[in-house]
Amino acid sequence: MELIVMQLNLPASGQSLDIDAVMVDLDGTMVNTLGDFAEALNRMLADLQLPSIAPQAIEHMVGKGSENLIRSVLKHVGAEQAEALYPQAWLRYEHHYLTINGQFADVYPGVLQGLQRLKDAGLRLACLTNKPLSFARPLLAAKGLDGFFDCVFGGDSFERKKPDPMPLIETCKALGSPPARTLMVGDSSNDAQAAHAAGCPVVLMTYGYNHGQPIEAVAARAHLDSLDQLQHG
């Protein structure tokens, strides 16, 4: 397989990076899905006759997959016997999420331009999210983002999720690119931790969800306000 090497200029640091491929996170990096999460979770809570939850509270719980999100929400609203309720909660959540998927979500400014620029440079691109694959694929399609990716992997595609390095290592294999030459673009310490452990360089977006913590405190090659700040030189 021919590998295309791109020298990526990182804003602010003045550094550049040689890469062959890019893995891009979904929630909080490409799409602001907080509205979708809030809608699906509140419909689930209504079905279970539990109190509703505010979007601001949900933001801190996003990033470690849907199972973790539902468990955190049940705990937050004070559900009794949350573990026993979980299977039913998951089924209601899945139903509602797939019904509204993308309707309360927006692509962040600069994402389309940024992805196009990476694609035009000849880089292979993967979407790597902790979202279930059955949620991720229709969302990418609904937002016109599916055409950019050579492969798409979700939180249920591998045995373990980010922050474990396994999904990144497997995605690098699928892309045919060694980890050290495969850039991870994410929005949370989850992405950064996985990238560091996998041996991948990482850049972080400043506008996403970082478990309620300031993202600038998380070590990365760069912290970007827009995906189109990634330039090749």
Ligand SMILES: O=C(O)COP(=O)(O)O
């Ligand atoms: O569903 C989640 O937890 C969020 O997933 P992502 O940030 O890895 O795209």
Ligand SMILES: [Mg+2]
């Ligand atoms: Mg994310």
